[in-house]
Amino acid sequence: MQAGADVKALVTQVCVMPPAEKSDMKERILATADKLFYLQGIRAIGVDTIAAEIGISKRTLYNHFPSKDALIAAYLERRFVAQRPSDKQPAEQILATFDSLERRFAAKDFRGCPFVNAVAELGPQDRAVKKIAVAFKESRRLWFRDRLNELGVANADALATQLVLLVDGSIAQDLVRDDPAMARAAKEAAKVLLRNAGVDVGGDATKAAKGRKQTPQ
Amino acid sequence: MQAGADVKALVTQVCVMPPAEKSDMKERILATADKLFYLQGIRAIGVDTIAAEIGISKRTLYNHFPSKDALIAAYLERRFVAQRPSDKQPAEQILATFDSLERRFAAKDFRGCPFVNAVAELGPQDRAVKKIAVAFKESRRLWFRDRLNELGVANADALATQLVLLVDGSIAQDLVRDDPAMARAAKEAAKVLLRNAGVDVGGDATKAAKGRKQTPQ
């Protein structure tokens, strides 16, 4: 499956359906699976647990999903949320990503990146999971790249990669340390990288510069 | 358990014992558990599998470890390898970290950070696992900070945090993408951050600067 198709499918799912209507059983199952899978882990949660949490029979769950694997795939696809368009300046949008990250870190139900976690849990053998995880990571990288291109940055592609490293790095660090400050650290690093690429991100361009001394070697 | 104690225990374990001697059963179990846990996942591997892989009975395994949890803890503690001292310049040491990372990414048995994976797999409820994961992450951060202090960098602490973000970010990205270039991207970003802090990392200090035109390095 491709990134574009995933996003399109999701947008259809989210936007076309009347919002309050269709409290579909399938959606209820997915929402519950999402909560439990994400918070407790995919392997840690059995289908019985999900059914019990909703108050339905296991048979009903299996009427909507042919297998747990299918439920896992649907869970990840549902997590593949498209970034909503913004009218802010590209540089602000990029930096706002890290503010949003910090807010999510502070929430006590944050448990890292569901895609990375799924790959870590299910292993590289699970091609389907890996595929959607790659698609998600790449979609975010391309989002950064598009913003950088809007800014006229020359090496937008390489810089976009570096920015996603900061995003995923802060997520991994927060996962083990529970420290939302990781997002701020990532933001500061991002500012340096952007400034170095000629982007005006406000503040003094040489603010953090010049550690005391260093010996030329 | 503390980071310092862990490192000390490990150094004892590794250095004091004659290398070829002591093909201890305990060590054989640990080595096999390490391979299987790391490559396939902790939850995916049962104690029977480990025993069968070595060719011993499950009873023997339980004679050396009181429970699977204890084996998991020992596995992670064994992974807590101390960085060996280097005579290279601090800046080189820092950058060499990313070269080493790239080499490990290229190996086909690389499966991300065992500590992050364990936390992702076992969940935040497992306090013991989380504790050692935090200790490991912090020890690496402190290693960076020490090198930066040797360089006389002013905000060594903040910069060290940013560097570990790049390390963990590249690990997470490589885990899902299988792309060793993530390590190079992290290294380039690290160079920019170091340069911005006044560290001489070789190459033109303003080469990548200023948006528009420049040749790829």
Added chain:
DNA sequence: GCTTGATTACACCGACCTGTGTAATCTAGA
């Protein structure tokens, strides 16, 4: 009323899991 489809309860399967109990066997050292 009747039909159709969704949902229900519930038993059950085979597989795998961690962990234990036991009694026999092997091996190294005094």
Added chain:
DNA sequence: TCTAGATTACACAGGTCGGTGTAATCAAGC
């Protein structure tokens, strides 16, 4: 040779897991 500890095979307990089969129930639309 005797002893003590490690290791063995093997059965088994008690549990969870994913998944299925079946027959009853419920609700909506014709």
